[in-house]
Amino acid sequence: MRININEGALLHLTEQKSTESNMKQIVIFAALCFIIGTVWSKPVEHDQHPFPNTLNQCKKELNLDHPEGTEGSNGPLMFCLFNKLGIIDGNGKINKDTMREIILDMNVPESTANEIVKRCTLEKSDEENVEEQSVELFKCIHRDVKL
Structure with a gap:
């Protein structure tokens, strides 16, 4: 076949x-x-720092319309920002570890971040309230880190 x-x-x-x-x-x-x-x-999480969103959230909560660059002089705004980021509590106690981590997330070298935390976390004076303390903390950090 x-x-x-x-x-x-x-x-x-x-x-x-x-x-x-x-x-x-x-x-x-x-x-x-x-x-x-x-x-x-x-997206990589470290590229999306919470600072700008938290600042805008605090502006809305406080019903503020500050011109860009003048926010650092507003005590209630700075306290709201640092409080929401976990850097400062209602009694003025500063969380150094959280502060260091946030600064490191801004691409600051570790030695510089440690120096900033050491310099900027001095205890507040008795007359100073948490809002004034927050403004001073912002100014201190802002010397080395552009927020």
């Missing part, structure tokens, strides 16, 4: 399998590109 295989039909089947294989490879490649692109496109 002899089976006749039509060469054209065989060639057609081979081309069809080759085309299907190529399509599968293209689909797999596209899926991998999509997955890699999605993973790489996620």
Whole structure:
């Protein structure tokens, strides 16, 4: 018994399998590109510092409309900002570790951050309230770090 295989039909089947294989490879490649692109496109958390958003939130809460660059002289605003960031509490106690971490997140070298924390966390005087303390803290930090 002899089976006749039509060469054209065989060639057609081979081309069809080759085309299907190529399509599968293209689909797999596209899926991998999509997955890699999605993973790489996620923002890095350190690039999104909470300072600007927190400052704007405090301005809204306090119903303030300060011109850009004058915020540092406003005691209630500075206290709101530092309190929300966890740097200072209602009694004027400064959380040095949180302050150091926030300064480090601003791409300040560790030795400079430690120096700023040491210099700027002196205890407040008895007459000074937390809002005045917050303004002084802002001025002290702002000498080395542009907030």
